[in-house]
Amino acid sequence: MNLKKASATEYMDLKKICTDAYALNFHDHWNEGGLEWYLEQEFSVERIMADLADDTTEYFFIEHKLKQVGFLKIKTTSSTDLSFDHSVVLEKIYLLPECKGLGIGKWALGTLIEKLEARGTKKLFLAVIDTNLNAIAFYEKLGFSYHSKTRLEIPYFKEELKGMHRMVRELNSSK
Template sequence: MLVEIHKAQLADLEQLQQICVDAYSQNFAHHWHKGGLDWYLDQQFSPGQLRQAIESAETDYYLIFKDKLPVGFCKLGYSKLTEPHELWLELEKIYMLPTEKGSGIGKTVLDMVIQIAEEMGKKELLLYVIDTNQAAIRFYERNGFSLLKKTRMDLPYFKEELKGAWQMMKRL
């Protein structure tokens, strides 16, 4: 199994949009009320939104490939973290196709994100995870993350019983 991860460029826009929509939809379509999934996909993964994110100094998207085929993506965010949190890097999104869960690819991606954070001089890695996603929480805990605080997501159309979230952090 050959895993490759590369930072998305404008030339990757179409491929990035496709894997973002596929990976997110296949994992979380059932979390939304009618019309909500389409709304969210447009808000997060439309060509215009992805173009803006790729061109921005505040975010980086990475495409994840297994044996030359796209199987996931991750997004790093830099803009939300201001004093006293300038030493944090936020892992905003990391989604894999369901067929790749448990394959070790997520760990490979997380290791890359940690390396990027360390190279940037960051001291902590921050992320949010839905509190009902116990598999993801266990994955992050196994990889050194701990609960920082409990919070709630404020997303229209998202099912109320799934809005609980954990803010998790790993010291580097």
Template sequence: MNSQYSKENILKELSVDNADYYFILFKDEVVGNFRIVWDEKLANLSEEKQVKLHRIYLHPKTQGNGIGKELLSWLEEKAKEKGYKIIWLDAMNEQPQAFQFYEKLGYQYHSHTFLPFELLHDKVRKMSQVYKKI
């Protein structure tokens, strides 16, 4: 938390030209954040225009309100308007409900990667890379 949400890291993420960063409001309260990176390609997938959903974090109390589904639907529409064909993301393997959520929305498994953060336990390092053609 201290590294990912440090003032320095947030300012660094906000300064990336091809990225958009949003805070998510629900009932007039900030309940999460959402970051997308345009033109970031998932290796060995295709040459089509791709956008990476870099981060979607929602407070657990918001689950079941359709916020995640609405955010991904919004991203699909925005990506289509810009001519993108693929949305992809890294989903934590330690959170199978998240992977199932993406699967229900049409995302498919592509590969996996491991987070490089040294303070993480090995069991939470593995991330499934999933994508959806839009």
């Protein structure tokens, strides 16, 4: 397995894995027209290129058996209510559905945590749908704990799925 930082020259590969992994997992979370709208907002060529040019944003390909099977996206700045020094937000981590349950997500997140600790990051935040008990349990097993409640304010997303748990993991920073 490999966690490889995406470069600007790989924007089309990144767009493909982002779109595929997200759409295959979350197509049923949207009201009519919403999935297409969201994919254009988050994973258009323009958005991906802008993110890759942003010093506070990083994408990583999750590779398994020499294939891209998922991705993750982190941001070193966060909303003002989470603006702690030396913290990072895990904005997205998605795997292709056929790769779930193989330990790939656990490995990718563990590898990311090692990289962040080596950089001196103190905390890793994420948000997860509060009714997604499997994902919450997954994050708890990896050392994350409940931080606060938030809400996803995004058009077309099903109302019953907008409640979010913000979770945090303290990191053992080497700096």
